[in-house]
Each structure stands twice: as structure tokens, then as C-alpha cells.
Amino acid sequence: MKKIFTPLTDEYLKSLEGMQHAATDDYFYTRLKAKMERNLAQQGWGFKLKPVWVIGSLVCLLALNGFMLTQQYKIKQSTNNKTSPLQNFATAYDQTILSSY
Amino acid sequence: MNEQELIQQLRQGNEPAFRWLVETYRNRVYNTVLNILQDDKEAEDTTQDTFIQVFESVNSFKEESALSTWIYRIAVRKALDKIRRRKTRQKLRQFLPWWMPGENTSTSEPFHHPGILIENKEKAAALFKAIQSLPEKQQLAFTLIKVQGMNYEDACLILQQNVKAVESLVSRAKVNLQKQLEGYYKTLK
Structure with missing residues (x-):
């Protein structure tokens, strides 16, 4: 293997000499148990609160909303286009002209 | 208690055995994860997640390696996940600063x-x-x-x-x- 020359890295590595191991405190197990119980309690609802589910539900709602709006618009358009028989009669016999008599 | 007995007891959901495992490995796992993550809060959180995963997936442990190696592997993978998530959040923060205003920037300190x-x-x-x-x-x-x-x-x-x-x-x-x-x-x- 080719010998590499990294004097600065070696010098800075020396600063780790005599390093003590970091440790957690004595209540670590208590906190761990509490977290496990919390996770267990949230298991039923937890997945529904994940961002992917929340965003997915929102997108579904928006799509449904859009669909309803377009349907409503279409119904409105078709009722506007339809004319009643009375209106047809009035147009055919030119009964829409106002008369002073 | 030898390793085989410990694994058996863990598989049976024996709490004293789990506690023994946590007390034996917690500092070693915490120290490894702290050196990787360089953040004490994230290291504590990752150490907890490691033991939770050990507890939940001990039944799928195939015993192809020592129990300690398996635990370390989980810890390192979890620490790596944290680093990746941290990088993603940093990128997001760069582009959308209003998205995470209270986010601490531990890597810059x-x-x-x-x-x-x-x-x-x-x-x-x-x-x-x-x-x-x-x-x-x-x-x-x-x-x-x-x-x-x-x-x-x-x-x-x-x-x-x-x-x-x-x-x-x-x-x-x-x-x-x-x-x-x-x-x-x-x-x-």
C-alpha cells in the first residue's frame, strides 16, 4: 500500500489522545421505557399523523373539491342552455316586444 | 448469562434481560453514535431508537454475527439516517428559511x-x-x-x-x- 503523508491530520488526531468515553446518565433506561410506551400508545394513530398521510389526505380532499366544483359548473351551464316551453313560445310569436296597449 | 441465553430471553420479551442488555451496551452505543453525530441530544435519541429496534426485531436476528456487532450495525445505520435527514433539512432551510425558523444549526457550531x-x-x-x-x-x-x-x-x-x-x-x-x-x-x- 502506498504510504501517504498527512502530517496535519496526524497532529490533530493527537488531540484525541487520552479522550474519555462519553456516557449517558443513570436514568437512560427510564427514559427509554417511557419512549417505548409512548411509541406503543401512538402506534394506532401514529401512521395517520405522518406528513405523507396528512399531505395525501389534503390532496384527496382538494381533488374531491375540484371535482364537485366542476360538476356544479357543468350542471349550471346545462340548465342555462335549456329554455322552457313558455320561453320558446314567446320567442316564436315575438311576444317579448313590449307594447303600450 | 451467555449470549445465546440472552437472545432467547430477549425473544421471549423478558424485561430484566432487556434491561441488562441496555445497561451493558448503552454507553458504548452512545459513545459511538455521539462520535458520528457530534450532537449529544441526537446521540441520546439515536441510542434510544437503537435499543427500541433491538427489542422489536430480535426475532429476526439471524445470529450470523455477534449480538454486539448487530447492535452496533443498527446504531451506525440509525446515525447515518440522522445525518442524511440533517443534510436534507439544511438544504430545505437554505431554500425555504421560513419553513423551519426555529431549527438549530448544530453543524455550524x-x-x-x-x-x-x-x-x-x-x-x-x-x-x-x-x-x-x-x-x-x-x-x-x-x-x-x-x-x-x-x-x-x-x-x-x-x-x-x-x-x-x-x-x-x-x-x-x-x-x-x-x-x-x-x-x-x-x-x-
């Missing part, structure tokens, strides 16, 4: 390992900062071997790589660190 001697604190903090800029695999290999003081054999089992690959990762990390530290050294002058 120097990390002071609690076990470093006072006279070495500054140099160690510079080294830890430089380690953070290494590519993932180099960062893990260098941290486990040079910072944690693990032997190559154990590190290879945890990283699931052969000795040559790990040696290569460590030497490339040293070269990259040399460049990083040269830049830091110039700013001191």
Missing part, C-alpha cells in the same frame, strides 16, 4: 466532545468539524477506527466491508482531512 482534555479542545473541535465534511463512508470508517479506537476487524464487521476497503476509506479520509485542516490552519495564521 463547533462540537466539543465531553471526554476531551481541556488543552486539546480547540484542535479536537477543528478535527471534528473537518470530519463532518467527509463523504459518508469515509466519515464512518475514520470515526470508528481513528476517533473511537475500534480495531479494523470489528469496524469491518459493522460496516460490512472487507479490510482493504476500510483501509482505503481511512487513508482517503486522512488525505481529505489534510486538505481541510490546511485551510483551517491558514485561517489561524
Whole structure:
């Protein structure tokens, strides 16, 4: 293997000499148990609160909303286009002209 | 209690056995994860998640490696996930600062390992900062071997790589660190 020359890295590595191991405190197990119980309690609802589910539900709602709006618009358009028989009669016999008599 | 008995008891959901496992490994796992993540809160959180996963998936442990290696592997994977998530959040924060206004920027602050001697604190903090800029695999290999003081054999089992690959990762990390530290050294002058 080719010998590499990294004097600065070696010098800075020396600063780790005599390093003590970091440790957690004595209540670590208590906190761990509490977290496990919390996770267990949230298991039923937890997945529904994940961002992917929340965003997915929102997108579904928006799509449904859009669909309803377009349907409503279409119904409105078709009722506007339809004319009643009375209106047809009035147009055919030119009964829409106002008369002073 | 030998390892086989311990695994059996863990599989049966025996709480004293789980407690024994946690008490035996918590500091070793915490120390490894702290060296990788360089953040004590995230390290504690990851250590907890590691033991939760050990408890939940001990039934799927195939016993192809020692229990300790399996635990370390889970811890390292979880720490790596945290680093990736942290990087994603940092990118998001860069583009959408209003998205996460209260987010702490732990990576920009120097990390002071609690076990470093006072006279070495500054140099160690510079080294830890430089380690953070290494590519993932180099960062893990260098941290486990040079910072944690693990032997190559154990590190290879945890990283699931052969000795040559790990040696290569460590030497490339040293070269990259040399460049990083040269830049830091110039700013001191």
C-alpha cells in the first residue's frame, strides 16, 4: 500500500489522545421505557399523523373539491342552455316586444 | 448469562434481560453514535431508537454475527439516517428559511466532545468539524477506527466491508482531512 503523508491530520488526531468515553446518565433506561410506551400508545394513530398521510389526505380532499366544483359548473351551464316551453313560445310569436296597449 | 441465553430471553420479551442488555451496551452505543453525530441530544435519541429496534426485531436476528456487532450495525445505520435527514433539512432551510425558523444549526457550531482534555479542545473541535465534511463512508470508517479506537476487524464487521476497503476509506479520509485542516490552519495564521 502506498504510504501517504498527512502530517496535519496526524497532529490533530493527537488531540484525541487520552479522550474519555462519553456516557449517558443513570436514568437512560427510564427514559427509554417511557419512549417505548409512548411509541406503543401512538402506534394506532401514529401512521395517520405522518406528513405523507396528512399531505395525501389534503390532496384527496382538494381533488374531491375540484371535482364537485366542476360538476356544479357543468350542471349550471346545462340548465342555462335549456329554455322552457313558455320561453320558446314567446320567442316564436315575438311576444317579448313590449307594447303600450 | 451467555449470549445465546440472552437472545432467547430477549425473544421471549423478558424485561430484566432487556434491561441488562441496555445497561451493558448503552454507553458504548452512545459513545459511538455521539462520535458520528457530534450532537449529544441526537446521540441520546439515536441510542434510544437503537435499543427500541433491538427489542422489536430480535426475532429476526439471524445470529450470523455477534449480538454486539448487530447492535452496533443498527446504531451506525440509525446515525447515518440522522445525518442524511440533517443534510436534507439544511438544504430545505437554505431554500425555504421560513419553513423551519426555529431549527438549530448544530453543524455550524463547533462540537466539543465531553471526554476531551481541556488543552486539546480547540484542535479536537477543528478535527471534528473537518470530519463532518467527509463523504459518508469515509466519515464512518475514520470515526470508528481513528476517533473511537475500534480495531479494523470489528469496524469491518459493522460496516460490512472487507479490510482493504476500510483501509482505503481511512487513508482517503486522512488525505481529505489534510486538505481541510490546511485551510483551517491558514485561517489561524
